Amino acid sequence: MNAQEFAYRDATEIAALVRSGELSPVEAVECAIELIEERNPSLNAVIFKGYEDARARAAEAEAAVKRGDELGPLHGVPTLMKDLFDYKPGWKSTFGGIRSLADNVIDAHCPWAERVEAAGGIIVGKTNSPVMGYRGITDNPLFGATCNPFDTARNPGGSSGGSAACVADGIVPFAEGTDGGGSIRIPAAWTGTYGYKGSFGRVPLVLRPNAFAGTQPTIAEGPISRTVADSALVMQVLQGYDPRDPYSLRDEVDFIGALQRPIEGMRIAYSPAFDFYPIDPLVATTVGEAVRAFEQAGATVEEVELGLDIDQLEFAHLWCRMIMPLNIAGLEGLKGFGLDLMATDDLPPVYKSWVERTRGATLADLERDDVMRSQVFDAMQAVFATHDLLVTPTLSTLPPLNADNGDTMGPSEVNGVEIDPSIGFCLTFATNFTGHPSASIPAGLADGLPVGMQLIGPMQDDAAVIAASAAYERVRPWVDDYRIPRERPL
Numbered sequence: 001m002n003a004q005e006f007a008y009r010d011a012t013e014i015a016a017l018v019r020s021g022e023l024s025p026v027e028a029v030e031c032a033i034e035l036i037e038e039r040n041p042s043l044n045a046v047i048f049k050g051y052e053d054a055r056a057r058a059a060e061a062e063a064a065v066k067r068g069d070e071l072g073p074l075h076g077v078p079t080l081m082k083d084l085f086d087y088k089p090g091w092k093s094t095f096g097g098i099r100s101l102a103d104n105v106i107d108a109h110c111p112w113a114e115r116v117e118a119a120g121g122i123i124v125g126k127t128n129s130p131v132m133g134y135r136g137i138t139d140n141p142l143f144g145a146t147c148n149p150f151d152t153a154r155n156p157g158g159s160s161g162g163s164a165a166c167v168a169d170g171i172v173p174f175a176e177g178t179d180g181g182g183s184i185r186i187p188a189a190w191t192g193t194y195g196y197k198g199s200f201g202r203v204p205l206v207l208r209p210n211a212f213a214g215t216q217p218t219i220a221e222g223p224i225s226r227t228v229a230d231s232a233l234v235m236q237v238l239q240g241y242d243p244r245d246p247y248s249l250r251d252e253v254d255f256i257g258a259l260q261r262p263i264e265g266m267r268i269a270y271s272p273a274f275d276f277y278p279i280d281p282l283v284a285t286t287v288g289e290a291v292r293a294f295e296q297a298g299a300t301v302e303e304v305e306l307g308l309d310i311d312q313l314e315f316a317h318l319w320c321r322m323i324m325p326l327n328i329a330g331l332e333g334l335k336g337f338g339l340d341l342m343a344t345d346d347l348p349p350v351y352k353s354w355v356e357r358t359r360g361a362t363l364a365d366l367e368r369d370d371v372m373r374s375q376v377f378d379a380m381q382a383v384f385a386t387h388d389l390l391v392t393p394t395l396s397t398l399p400p401l402n403a404d405n406g407d408t409m410g411p412s413e414v415n416g417v418e419i420d421p422s423i424g425f426c427l428t429f430a431t432n433f434t435g436h437p438s439a440s441i442p443a444g445l446a447d448g449l450p451v452g453m454q455l456i457g458p459m460q461d462d463a464a465v466i467a468a469s470a471a472y473e474r475v476r477p478w479v480d481d482y483r484i485p486r487e488r489p490l
Contacts, residue, residue, distance in 0.1 A: 003038070006031035007170035008482060011077045011230045014173060015120075018065065018076035025061035025076030025122065029054050032078035032124050035171040042152055042490055043169060045162040047083055047143045048092050048126035054078065057122045073237060075120030080175040082163055083126040084133050086110045086221075095330075096131040096159065097140025097406075099346045100339055111204050111242060112176050112221040119237040127162025127175060129183075132327050134351050135422040136186045137400070138162055139408035141346060147402065148190060149485035150449055154399040155408055157187035164191040164224050169485045174225040174234055180326075181319050182394075182428025184222050185440035189394035189452020192442045192481050194469065195224045196231040199460045200435030201249040203235070204242030209333075211246055213326050217319065217373075217432035226482065228469045231439075232259055235462070253462045261467035264298030268468070269387035273396075274427050275308040276315070278417040280397045282446040287393045287453045290443035290476065294391075297471040302387070306379040310372065316420035318372055319429045321365075324358040331355065348407050350422060373433040380434055384458040389468050394440040394452030396425045427454060437462045441469050442478040450481070 001023055017023035033051055040046045061076045081088065084096050087106040094101045113123060128138050128146045138161025139145040148156040149169040156165045163175035164187030177184030179197045188195025200218040207213045223234035232255040239255070242248045270291050273279050294301055331341055341347055342355065383390050396419075402408050409421040419425055431438040436456050443453035457465040 001027060001031065003031040003034040007035055008226070008486065009173060010227050011074065011173035011225065012233055014077045015074055019071055021065065023076070025058040025065070028076050029058040029078050029122055029124060032172055036125065039169050039171055039490060043147050043149060043165050044144055045127055045146045045165040046080065046125045047128045047162065050091055050123060050125050053090070054122050054124040061120060061122065072118065072120030073233060074116060076122065077120070077173065078122050078124050079116060079172050080125055080127050080163060080166055081113055081123050082129055082160055082176045082178055084129045084159060084178060086112065086176060086178060088113045088123060091126060094142060096129045096133055097142035098131055098341065099142045100341060100344055102142055110221070111206055112238065115238050124172070127166060129159040129162060131348055131351060132330070133159035133178065133180060133183055134323070134327065135159070135409065136182060136426050137408050137410055138187065139402065139406055141406040144406055145402040145408050148399050149488060150192065151399070152488065153401055154449070155402050157190040157399060159183040160224060161187040164188055164193050164195070167191070167193050167224050167226055168482065170482065174223045174230050176221065177224045178219065178221050179432065180217060180219040180323055181423055181432050182426045184220070184224060185394050185428045185438065185452065185454060186426055188224050188440040190399040190450055192450035192478060193224050193226055194228055194231055194442065195440045196222050196235060197431065197438050198222055198235060198239065198462055199249070199437040201245070201247040202253070202437070202462060203238045204240070204245040204248040206242065206244045210329060211244070213329065215247070216322050216325060217429065218435045219432070226479070228466065228473050229259055232256055232466050249460070255462070255466055258463040258466040259470040261463065262298065263294070263468050263471045266299040266389060266468065267387045268294050268299050268301045268389045268391055269304040269383050270301050270391045271304055271306060272393070274392050274430065275306050276310055276312045277396050277427055278312070278414040278419065279393060280414055282398060283393050283396060283451050286444045286446045286451040290453050291391050293472050293476040294468065296475045304383060306383060308375065308379050310375070313418060313420060313424065316424035318369055319423055320354050320420070321358050321361070322369055324354055328355060328359060376430050377434045380430070380436060380456070388458070388464055390456040392427050392454045392456070394427060394454040396427065398446060398449045398451070431456055435459065437465050439465050439469055441472055442481065445481060448484065
């Protein structure tokens, strides 16, 4: 199999070919490497190449096949991990393109890398993200902007933008995303891929020195893929109790089984704007048409209001404040090792501004923020008292053009209404406040650019989100949209 034949193969198919002996892990990894070398120069998505390690693991994986060893569900499947708070021994970790950390190495595995490798997956490199993951765009001073394979003048979104771009471009079948405000679902929406954020605690998160830091808002690791089945396969591998995570769930979901679960009779609530977001008319029309596919699958769809009287700009600023204590702790930790990033020009101005604005927050300030967060939780729980799923647009706009200064931002207004350019175009971070499972599913194209539709499930009901996603994909498959990145000039 050559690289062009390998491109756009799904993980489920690749794993089956490896198990049958029709495709060797060495061959699969070499195809992925060739695709990176051919396609990444026009994307700037892969920023660290771990080819030597990947080739060694591929050789071991091939020997295991020849010996007849028991093989993991991802055996021989090449993938990519994210360059943020995501580690693999010996590999560089720049925390999203921070120049002072260009040669930083953390000799540890994040749970995503740990579990993917244990299942036989082979990590080939690391992908681009923004500084500290602190915006829904992928650009930074060290590596620059990642390009969207549907239009390379535009950004793929963030913070897992490098991963999403590589998946949409057919380089690997799935890649790592992390999500503290939508960082799996945002780039999935703008690259026409499927991004899944599990219920809080579904995939363990190992944070130190503060094991409890991943709650304000909730943070998740998860897959970005081209099919719902591939995300279900990866989630089957990633889930499970980990004693290092105080919030890790003990119960497990049959993600694979949920793919075939019928959704006849499912009651789906549709919120066109989460009550208070300004939505680009192209996005509103595309999602409004796409949501009707659930009716074709046998569900009922009802437009709802959540009853939220919240200013959308203040809602975005709530996220900017709530995510900052974890960031400040990271900055203080680096300062303890002699690196004061606030004294450098390595951090974007908007990031520095929020550090200064938040550093003096009081316990009373944090309590007030949790009150607004609780309002959102209560509103969503009220929806789930009468409905099985809540659907919204994933993002309010189409992807923006890249800047050339390493500091690309999102839009600052939608329909003439001011929004926060870091995160205000994202309808995603509500479920990071609440912990509900959620996914971004391709809703279609508008002006040739992908639009995402967000599916939100009841607390810990990951199976409902997967079942509805798979039913939607059967009724309204999006695979043909990948002709655009596949045929783009290199």
